[in-house]
Amino acid sequence: MAHEEVGWSYVNDVVYQNNPKDRNEAYSRMAPVYDVQMKNVGSVGNRGLVKVAFHLVKNDETSQMLDVAAGTGWTAEHFRDSGYVGQIDGIEMNAAMLDIARKRGLYRKTFCQEVVDDSPLPVADSTYDVAIAAGAFLENHLPQGCIPHILRALKPGGLLIFNCRITEKNSKYQMILRDLLALLVSENTIELVTEEKIDFYQSSCKEDGKPMKAFAFVYRKL
Template sequence: MYQTSPPEQQVQFYNIWAEKYEKEIATVKYRAPRFAAEALALVYPKERDNALVLDVACGTGMVAEQLQILGFKNFHGIDGSEAMLKVADSKSLYQSLKKCLIVPDKPLPVSSDTYDLVIVVGALSSGLLSPDVLPELLRVTKPGAYLCLTAKKDGSNYMQQLLASMEELENKGLWTKVVEQQIDHWQIVLLKPELGSGYTAGLVTIYRKTNQ
């Protein structure tokens, strides 16, 4: 089973990073929120203005900014970092923001079958969210509604476990994959000193919860 860093350690790190977060990730051309939004634009119904979106590990609100461009208007965000939530709140995009540690075996503070779209961008990564949180994300999604998940393809054990967890839920008939899109230029990564830097790939997947 995948083990994350201690949640308190993660929160402390992001609380310190919050004010500089967007500026610093721009230097590595991190554009996962935009990639996710572009993938959703191809599959999501046109009735976006009434859709209720749960932005999981919402950070500073970059995902909501991109989804608003598509016509989404109703956002709820959850994140473990109070400082990141403060930045997100300053953008006046969310109707609800909750501080919540997103860990396995701890229910989200949300009723079942609530959201028309659940989205996780950036947090499905080694040291952050465990793949074991996926069933809980499914629980709060309405039957027939969508889940959009992104991950950096770094060849790690985490990525293998995440893909295996996704496949397991599909084999159980709990959701159906509707999009799997690889992005070659996901973000810049530092290589060996003699090689400089290069791009790592990333993955956008969109699932639809079954009506079971």
């Protein structure tokens, strides 16, 4: 079996779970081989998101970043490799994934908690200059309604940076997400800084047999 076929079997196992319990168990199974399998399928969405946003981020030793749905720490690692020198905290619902992230030595502190739409994050309001979520805004992962909770964790002027895959399966989810973002813009809660289309997976994905794209978003809290 080709490397990318092996990788997709792991990716699909977590993406297509229908409830939090099964999803968490799937991530626990995948955690020991997550980084390898992401490379097998040509996962570049994290790196692409950092490339879009890095020049916009406050980057000094006082800067504070929250990595939402941190996984094994890929996004934080890309920020460090790009030269980010501030503090990074991570929040991740899966203990096995978070354990790997902690061992990378990238985070000041971490929180093992699911990010939901009806409970606040385990951090103080107006703490962070940047909040980033790579690869997590999709069905049965981060709910669209968690965005106000993430925004509360940001300082005024702080950046919310995330991507959202472009697939038929994710189209309804993305429509609801965009409606919420438009509402927040109309209420002068946030403003759009940039939106770009980026590569997400470089190998052929399950839904249409083509390399997957994603939208990369950067919003500023007003």
